Ligand code: GDP
């Protein structure tokens with residue numbers, strides 16, 4: 564644990580990229596880390612409330628995430644899916660046997676009147692996670708994808724269609740009316756730095772920023788706000804971030820990430836592969852830190868997390 568940033572860190576995260584950096588931050592900061600997680604991907608399936616990004620972050624911090632898929636738990640078995648298929652149930656969305664327990668408990672606890680924040684805290688406690696994992700809102704927000712074929716629900720686009728249709732825009736239904744949970748407000752207020760994880764800017768970070776007065780709250784605290792770019796060498800490490808940039812009329816690059824986050828950030832961490840972009844990014848008004856940003860395992864996550872914290876500390880803001 565490091566003494567710097569004693570007030571803690573609030574990180575904004577989606578699924579895989581967010582979880583990987585959060586894993587490093589959690590190792591360094593323990594209970595001084597709060598991860599504010601996208602719930603725009605959430606949906607109800609077979610009567611169960613599914614929160615893909617919350618679960619990816621939780622499983623990753625618990626050390627039980629499936630390293631191959633990036634979602635679900637390790638050492639999974641698939642008896643439920645096999646039987647579901649046999650009975651003619653929908654099999655486009657996979658639910659492993661172990662993973663299923665999370666969704667069933669979430670259903671049970673939400674049904675008893677707990678908020679998603681409380682449910683997530685209980686799951687964290689049972690996994691022995693010291694850091695706080697916080698849904699961006701307890702109110703329902705649903706990401707929908709605008710395409711030439713009309714509006715698609717996010718999981719329809721992402722899982723069923725495997726992102727096979729070009730997008731023209733995104734909307735976050737319910738976000739404006741959704742409230743920022745008290746725990747999130749507290750985490751932001753107590754933070755000595757805000758870290759935007761290397762998550763998809765369009766479908767992981769934008770929905771978080773769209774919740775109620777989230778953006779105003781983030782801008783109100785005079786602390787360094789830095790991000791790690793999810794784009795390395797013009798490509799996404801995983802998922803449709805680069806494809807979305809192209810479809811929305813931008814070059815897939817860390818410069819596009821810098822422009823996208825204009826006004827929110829003080830600094831951006833980019834990969835060595837993109838060092839040539841540093842001057843152009845600095846010209847947008849951001850401090851730039853160049854390092855290795857690909858996280859292959861927990862050691863990479865911890866090293867990058869330490870660098871991001873040091874970078875944030877080096878920035879003088881406000882005052
Ligand atoms: P999703 O919900 O699983 O799509 O989660 P995220 O939005 O958090 O993660 C997807 C983004 O993370 C993609 O844009 C990837 O390029 C990025 N990403 C994944 N792993 C890494 C990594 O090791 N380093 C960096 N810099 N980005 C990563």
Ligand code: CA
Nearest residue numbers: 577578604616
């Ligand atoms: Ca996601």
